Amino acid sequence: MDGNGRWAQKRGLPRFMGHKKGAEVLRRIVRAVLGHRIPFLTVYAFSSENWKRPPAEVRYILHLFERHLEREARQLIEHDIRLRVIGDRSRFSDRLRTQIEDLEKLSQNHKTLTLQVAFGYGGRDELVRAAKTLARDVKTGTLAVDDIDQACLEDYLYTGGVPDPDLLVRTGGEQRISNYLLWQMAYTEFLFKPTFWPDFTPRMLDSVLTTYKTRDRRFGDADPSRENIAFSPTSLTGATLATP
Ligand code: IPE
Ligand code: MG
Numbered sequence: 001m002d003g004n005g006r007w008a009q010k011r012g013l014p015r016f017m018g019h020k021k022g023a024e025v026l027r028r029i030v031r032a033v034l035g036h037r038i039p040f041l042t043v044y045a046f047s048s049e050n051w052k053r054p055p056a057e058v059r060y061i062l063h064l065f066e067r068h069l070e071r072e073a074r075q076l077i078e079h080d081i082r083l084r085v086i087g088d089r090s091r092f093s094d095r096l097r098t099q100i101e102d103l104e105k106l107s108q109n110h111k112t113l114t115l116q117v118a119f120g121y122g123g124r125d126e127l128v129r130a131a132k133t134l135a136r137d138v139k140t141g142t143l144a145v146d147d148i149d150q151a152c153l154e155d156y157l158y159t160g161g162v163p164d165p166d167l168l169v170r171t172g173g174e175q176r177i178s179n180y181l182l183w184q185m186a187y188t189e190f191l192f193k194p195t196f197w198p199d200f201t202p203r204m205l206d207s208v209l210t211t212y213k214t215r216d217r218r219f220g221d222a223d224p225s226r227e228n229i230a231f232s233p234t235s236l237t238g239a240t241l242a243t244p
Contacts, residue, residue: 001026001043003172003196007072010164010196016060021198023064027072030115032202034079036209039115040162044180062096065119069099072164076103086158087121087187088129114162123182130156152171167212170195189215 004037008018026043031039035082046061069161076083085100092100134156137143143152154160168177173194177185193200216223 001197001200002170002174004198006172007198015057018196018198019057019061019064023068025198025200028202029069029200029205030081030113032205034081034113035202036205037145038113040116040165042086042116042118042159042162042165042181044118044121044178046087046119046121047179048120048125049179051091051120051200062092066099067119069103073103073106076107076110079111081109082107084114084158084162085119086115086116086126087119088125089120091120111230115161116162118180122179122226123177124179125216126158127183131159133141154183164188166217167191167208169208171195171200187217187219189217 004022005015006018007021008015011017025071026045030041050061053059064223075081083103085104089097089100112160130153134143134148138145150225156190163187165181168180168185168188169176169191171191171193176191181188189212191211193204193208195204207237
């Protein structure tokens with residue numbers, strides 16, 4: 001959800017107004033996602049690197065997060081949403097930590113939508129944390145080294161039990177992943193939109209979903225429609241070789 005600051009600056013407003021509007025837009029987009037019967041949504045609200053921002057901005061974003069958690073508690077029940085907050089919580093206040101734990105517990109059996117809010121999240125952080133826990137489990141004998149495989153490692157991630165994302169949409173015009181879901185996005189389809197997040201609408205969501213449907217996902221397998229192409233070293237062009 002990138003572009004809050006620039007959205008505000010463009011209007012001559014302070015950056016925090018962009019975050020405020022961005023949080024409201026998220027509320028509307030979650031509704032739209034429910035309407036599309038999408039069962040999993042993960043939003044990048046605050047990264048492990050965002051702690052470097054000016055303290056006043058960080059404080060405001062934390063305040064906004066707390067306020068929205070408070071305000072949306074009823075919606076989790078009403079719309080059968082399971083909330084999970086993924087990221088390093090060590091810099092959160094005790095109050096925020098408790099608030100999150102309570103909401104996660106309250107909503108743990110909800111089935112319609114799993115909403116993961118990545119806050120204080122970093123993909124590399126997540127992998128380091130997984131490696132540490134895994135190493136501890138090996139040391140204590142809870143886990144055998146030979147039992148470590150992809151499925152096992154996944155269970156150690158914040159996102160354990162949640163399927164990999166099919167589609168990533170980044171707003172705000174930048175074309176990078178900024179330490180987001182590094183492991184999980186191995187085969188995710190990427191879509192980059194120039195729109196600042198506060199300008200993102202349910203209609204734009206419809207349009208990105210339509211684009212997604214045109215993507216041909218092969219997960220590294222061959223394209224069956226090209227099966228008749230002779231496989232000889234001379235038919236291998238640089239382009240084919242570069243296509244994983
Ligand atoms: C995204 O908007 C929200 C957060 C990262 C917290 P930005 O604050 O990054 O907005 P820009 O990129 O400066 O416009
Ligand atoms: Mg940004």
